[in-house]
Amino acid sequence: MAKKKIIVIGGGFGGVFAAKSLEKLGRGTLDVELVNNNNYFVFQPLLPEVAASSINSADAVVPLRQLLSNVQVRQARVMGIDFAKKTVIVMQGARMTPVELKYDELVMALGTGVDLNRIPGMADHALTMKDLTDAHRLRTHVIGCLETADVTTEAEVKQQLLTFIVAGAGFSGVETAAEVRQLVSRALRYYPNIKPDEIRMYLIEYADRILPTFPADLAEYATTQLRSQGIDVLTGVGTKSATSTGVELTDGRKINSSTIVATIGNGPHPLVSMLGLDMQWGRIKTDRFMRVPGQEHVWALGDAALIPLVDNPQEDPVDYATQTAQFAVREGHQLAGNIFAKLNGKELKPFAYESKGSLASLGMSKAVADVYGIKLSGTFAWLLWRGFYLSFLPGIAAKFRVGMNWILNSIMPPNIVQLRMPPPATRYIHFWKGDKVFEPGMLIDGFYTVINGSFKLTIDNPDTGEHFEKVFGPGEHFGERVLVKSELRTGLVEALEDGLLLFIAQKDFTRFATAFPFLDNYFKEYIEKTFGGADKAFAPGSTNQRKQLAKTR
Amino acid sequence: MAKKKIIVIGGGFGGVFAAKSLEKLGRGTLDVELVNNNNYFVFQPLLPEVAASSINSADAVVPLRQLLSNVQVRQARVMGIDFAKKTVIVMQGARMTPVELKYDELVMALGTGVDLNRIPGMADHALTMKDLTDAHRLRTHVIGCLETADVTTEAEVKQQLLTFIVAGAGFSGVETAAEVRQLVSRALRYYPNIKPDEIRMYLIEYADRILPTFPADLAEYATTQLRSQGIDVLTGVGTKSATSTGVELTDGRKINSSTIVATIGNGPHPLVSMLGLDMQWGRIKTDRFMRVPGQEHVWALGDAALIPLVDNPQEDPVDYATQTAQFAVREGHQLAGNIFAKLNGKELKPFAYESKGSLASLGMSKAVADVYGIKLSGTFAWLLWRGFYLSFLPGIAAKFRVGMNWILNSIMPPNIVQLRMPPPATRYIHFWKGDKVFEPGMLIDGFYTVINGSFKLTIDNPDTGEHFEKVFGPGEHFGERVLVKSELRTGLVEALEDGLLLFIAQKDFTRFATAFPFLDNYFKEYIEKTFGGADKAFAPGSTNQRKQLAKTR
Ligand SMILES: Cc1cc2nc3c(=O)[nH]c(=O)nc-3n(C[C@H](O)[C@H](O)[C@H](O)COP(=O)(O)OP(=O)(O)OC[C@H]3O[C@@H](n4cnc5c(N)ncnc54)[C@H](O)[C@@H]3O)c2cc1C
Numbered sequence A, B: 001m002a003k004k005k006i007i008v009i010g011g012g013f014g015g016v017f018a019a020k021s022l023e024k025l026g027r028g029t030l031d032v033e034l035v036n037n038n039n040y041f042v043f044q045p046l047l048p049e050v051a052a053s054s055i056n057s058a059d060a061v062v063p064l065r066q067l068l069s070n071v072q073v074r075q076a077r078v079m080g081i082d083f084a085k086k087t088v089i090v091m092q093g094a095r096m097t098p099v100e101l102k103y104d105e106l107v108m109a110l111g112t113g114v115d116l117n118r119i120p121g122m123a124d125h126a127l128t129m130k131d132l133t134d135a136h137r138l139r140t141h142v143i144g145c146l147e148t149a150d151v152t153t154e155a156e157v158k159q160q161l162l163t164f165i166v167a168g169a170g171f172s173g174v175e176t177a178a179e180v181r182q183l184v185s186r187a188l189r190y191y192p193n194i195k196p197d198e199i200r201m202y203l204i205e206y207a208d209r210i211l212p213t214f215p216a217d218l219a220e221y222a223t224t225q226l227r228s229q230g231i232d233v234l235t236g237v238g239t240k241s242a243t244s245t246g247v248e249l250t251d252g253r254k255i256n257s258s259t260i261v262a263t264i265g266n267g268p269h270p271l272v273s274m275l276g277l278d279m280q281w282g283r284i285k286t287d288r289f290m291r292v293p294g295q296e297h298v299w300a301l302g303d304a305a306l307i308p309l310v311d312n313p314q315e316d317p318v319d320y321a322t323q324t325a326q327f328a329v330r331e332g333h334q335l336a337g338n339i340f341a342k343l344n345g346k347e348l349k350p351f352a353y354e355s356k357g358s359l360a361s362l363g364m365s366k367a368v369a370d371v372y373g374i375k376l377s378g379t380f381a382w383l384l385w386r387g388f389y390l391s392f393l394p395g396i397a398a399k400f401r402v403g404m405n406w407i408l409n410s411i412m413p414p415n416i417v418q419l420r421m422p423p424p425a426t427r428y429i430h431f432w433k434g435d436k437v438f439e440p441g442m443l444i445d446g447f448y449t450v451i452n453g454s455f456k457l458t459i460d461n462p463d464t465g466e467h468f469e470k471v472f473g474p475g476e477h478f479g480e481r482v483l484v485k486s487e488l489r490t491g492l493v494e495a496l497e498d499g500l501l502l503f504i505a506q507k508d509f510t511r512f513a514t515a516f517p518f519l520d521n522y523f524k525e526y527i528e529k530t531f532g533g534a535d536k537a538f539a540p541g542s543t544n545q546r547k548q549l550a551k552t553r
C-alpha cells in the first residue's frame, strides 16, 4: 500500500509538534513533509531575550531538520492551496521556482500575521517582534541608538535616540520592554557620554491595565516592578500615528523617539485570509477535532485556528483554545492522533486542554506567574520562568546552548556587538508638519519623491546672500543631484503639512537612473531646468557652510 | 597643560593595540580616541570558522568599548583627512552627519581594501572574506545552497548548487575552503536527498603552489590533506571571469557554481589611496619609526603601512613588515611607545620584529605550523593553532566564548540555522552567451535593464501556437509587467552574447515607478506599445504551461 502523504505547512509550535507526533505514530505508513519559510523553528518566548542580547540569535532557534528526523523538511514559501486538487503551491530556491506538492491530508499551522496599517505610519516605522529577524533588528537598532547618542552634540537628537517606545503590553510587549530596558542599563557603563537619567522608556497600552491575560494583582505587581526599573507604563492610551521621529498618542501627546516597537496589530495570516475559508477574529474556524469544515482533508491548529473547547461555543474567546505556545503544542499532539485515527478508521477525540498557567518575565531577575491557579511573583517566579522555558525548548542541543547563554550572560559583560544589516534600498518615511527631512551639511545619501503632503526646500548662501525656495507636492521629487555629485546637502527641506516621502538610497537610485538612458536624460534636463545646470545646483551652499555645520566636540 | 589628543583611525589589530598601549603609557597626559566603522573589533583569523558556523557570529568579534576602557570609542566612518588643519572628517549616526575631529597626533590603521575589478564579474558575484558580514553571508549562502539542492528536481541546478569555489590559496583561502568543506560534510546527514559524492569543491590558485608564505613541504602536506577531504586543489591557474552561474578559468575551463569565494584581490584602502601620500604596493610608505614622511604628526601601521625592517630597504617584500595580525600587534605597541617618546622629547625606536611563525588550519583537526623555525603538521599543529589564537584573542569574555563555541561544536550537531539577510534591491548580474536569465514558470520577482550585450525574449503559447520574439540591447528593459501583475514568467530570456543586466527587485521597482507619475506613464505606454496592452502581455503563456512547469517530486 502506498504511504499516505501528510503535508504540514508552518514550522512553529503547532506545525512542529504535529509533524513530530505524526511521524512517530505513523512510522512506515505515513510520509510526513513539513514546509516552512525558514529552515529553523523559532522559540518565540525567547525573542525578547534575543533583542536584549542575553541570548545569541542563532541559539533561540532550532534547525527544523535536526528537530524532525524522518520528516521531509522543505524550506519554501507557501503561495497557495488548491483544495480541490489537494495540492499546495510553494516557491523555493534562490530563484523562487514554483512547485506543487500533492497531499492526502493537509495540516495548516501558519500562525498569524501582523497588520499595523490601521495606525498611520506604524507599518513603516515600527519594529515588530514576531520572528528572529525582528528580534535581531531591534537589538541592532537599540545599540545603534546608544552609539550615536554617545557621540552626538545635538541635545534634541540625543533625546530622541535615548527614548524607547513599546506599544502593546501583552506578555510579549511587557517582556520586550523589560529586556530592552535591562540591555540599555547594563550597556550604559560603556557609553561615558550618556547619563542614566537621559534614558526614557514608555510602555503604552490601550486597555486600562497591562497583561490582560493575568490576574489583576499580578498585573499590578508587574506595573510596579516595571516602573521601578524606569519604564513609564501608560495605560488607557493608544498610539495614533507614527513617524520617523516619534509617535502621537490618542490623548494628543507626542513623544519623540527613534525606536518604536509594536507588539500590537496581530491579524490574520495574509495567505490564510485569501483562501475563502470560514474565519472569525482572523482565525480559521475548525470543529472540536481541528478539522476545517467543508474541506474533508484539511486540518488547522495553533494561532491560525479557532478551535472550540466546548460543543456549543459562544461568541466569547474563553470558549476557544488560546493563542499560546502551550496550547499549540497540545493541539499538535492531538491533531496527529486524530489524523492517525481517521486514516485507520478509529474514532477522533475532541480537543480539550486546560492551561497550566501563564508566566511573564519582568527583567532584573523578576517575573510574574500564575501556575495551576497559584500566583507567584519576584525572583522565584523568574526562576520558574527560566526552568519552564528551558524544559519546553525542543532538543538537548538547544537547551544546552540557551542554558550556557544564560550563564555567560550573568557572569560576563553584556554583548554590545552591533551586527548591522544593510538598510533597505527604498523606504516610506512619514513626517509631521514642521519636521525636517534634511538640513545643510548632511551627507547626500539618497533621493526623495513626494507621495503626499508638501515639502519646502530652502537654500541660502551666506557668502552671496542668494536665496532659493521651492515647494514640492505629490509626484514631485528632490535630491536628484545625488546622480551628479555625492556631496553634503546645501538646502533645508521641511514638511509644510503632514506628509509621506519615498526615499531611495543613493547607490540603488544611481544604478537605476543611469542604466536607463531616458531616465538619465530626464534628470539631467530637470536639473538644468530647475537649478540652471549641475554647477549652479551646488553653488548656493558655500563651502564655509560645511565647516560651520560640522560639529566638533 | 591641556592633554594631547591622539586619534587612531581603524579598530583592527593595529589600531586597537596602538590605542591600548597609548592609553596605558599616557594615562592622564593623553586623550586617546579610536574611530572605527563598526563598534567591534574583528578577530579575522576566526572568520573562516564563523563561515563554517563553528563559532557564532557575535563571538568572533569583541566590542571595542569593552576592549578599550578609558579610550573614547567613536563608531563612525572616516571620510577624509585634512593634514594641514590636523582634522579627520567622519560621518556618524543614522543620518550620517559629518563631524570634524582635531588631532595632535594621528595614527592610521585602516587596513586594506578588496579590489576585484580586474576580473570581470568577480566584484558582482564573488563573496569576500574580510569582515564579519562576509563570513556570515558565506555561511548563510552555503546552507541556502544545501536547502535548495535538497528539494530541487533539476540535475543541472543541483550540481551548480553543490559546487563551491574558493579563489586564492593564501591562508585565508585555504582555511575558508577547509572550513566550508567541513560544514558541508557535517551537515549532509540532515539533507537526505544529497549524496556525499555530489559535492564539488575547488581551491584555485594562480601561483604554482598553495600557501606561498609557508615552506614548500608544509604546503605539500596541506595540499594532500585538502585533497583527501575532497577539495580539488588547482594550482597554476586563475579565474578569468565570473557570472551568476560559475567561473571561467584562465585555461579556458568553465566550472558551474553558485558559490564563488574570493580571497584574492587585496588592494589599497580606497580612502588611503586618495590622500596623496607616498605609496608602494598599495601601502603607505613609512620610515622605520612608523612616521609618514612629510606629515609631521601622522603615523601608520598594520596592513595599510609599508614599514621597513632595515635601513636601506630594497624593492623586496622581505625588507618590510608583513601584513599579518602578529606584526600589526607588535607595531601597535611600538608605535604607541614612539608617540609617547616624541611627546616627551625622548628617542624613538626603529621597528624590528621577527615573526614567531605561521599557522594554518586545514579542517578535520589538522593544521600546518612553522613556529620558531620548527615545522609541524597534523593534529598537534591544529591544537597549537587553537591554543595560539585563543591566547591571542583579546579579553577574557571573548576567550571564554570562543572556547565554549569550540567545545559545543565538537559535541553537538553542526548549527545549520540559516539566518538570512535581505537580498540587495538592485544588483548587476553577468551572463555568458547562452545562459538563461529566466524561464517560463518562474516567479516574477523583478525588472531588468540591459547594461551591455543582447538578450532574447521568446514567448510560446502551446494552446494557440502563438509565438513572440524580441531582442533587447543596452538601455532596453524587460520584466516591467511586474508593475501590472505579479505572476509567473511566461517567456524565456537568454543571453545572445556575454552581457550584463541590472536587476531591480519587484518591491523596490514598483515603489519607485509608481511614486513617479511620469515613470508610471512611461511603463504603461511601453507595455501597450510593445505587447498591445497589459492583458495581451500576459496572454501568450497559457495557464496550462504553469502546471506543466511546476515540478513535483
Ligand atoms: C514575542 C513573543 C513572545 C511570546 N511568549 C510566549 C510565552 O511566553 N508563552 C506562550 O505560551 N506563548 C508565547 N507567545 C505566543 C506563541 O509563540 C504562539 O502562540 C505560538 O508560536 C503559535 O504557534 P503556531 O505554530 O500557531 O504559529 P507560529 O509559531 O507563528 O508558526 C508559524 C510558522 O509558519 C511559518 N510560515 C508563515 N507563513 C508561511 C508561508 N507562507 N510559507 C511557509 N511558512 C510560513 C512561519 O515562519 C512560522 O514558522 C509569544 C509570542 C511572541 C511573538
Ligand SMILES: Cc1cc2nc3c(=O)[nH]c(=O)nc-3n(C[C@H](O)[C@H](O)[C@H](O)COP(=O)(O)OP(=O)(O)OC[C@H]3O[C@@H](n4cnc5c(N)ncnc54)[C@H](O)[C@@H]3O)c2cc1C
Binding pocket: B009, B010, B011, B012, B013, B014, B015, B035, B036, B037, B038, B041, B042, B044, B045, B046, B047, B048, B076, B077, B078, B079, B109, B110, B111, B112, B129, B130, B171, B172, B271, B301, B302, B303, B304, B323, B324, B325, B326, B327, B328, B359
Ligand atoms: C580571513 C582572514 C584570515 C586571516 N588569518 C590570519 C592569521 O591566521 N594570522 C595572522 O597573523 N593574520 C591573519 N590575517 C591577516 C590579519 O587579520 C591582518 O593582517 C590584520 O587584521 C591587519 O590589521 P590592521 O589593523 O592593519 O587592519 P584590519 O584588522 O583590517 O583593521 C582595519 C580597521 O579599520 C576599519 N576601517 C576601514 N575603513 C574605515 C573607515 N573609512 N572608517 C572607519 N573605520 C574603517 C575596519 O572596520 C577595521 O576595523 C587574516 C586575514 C583574513 C582576512
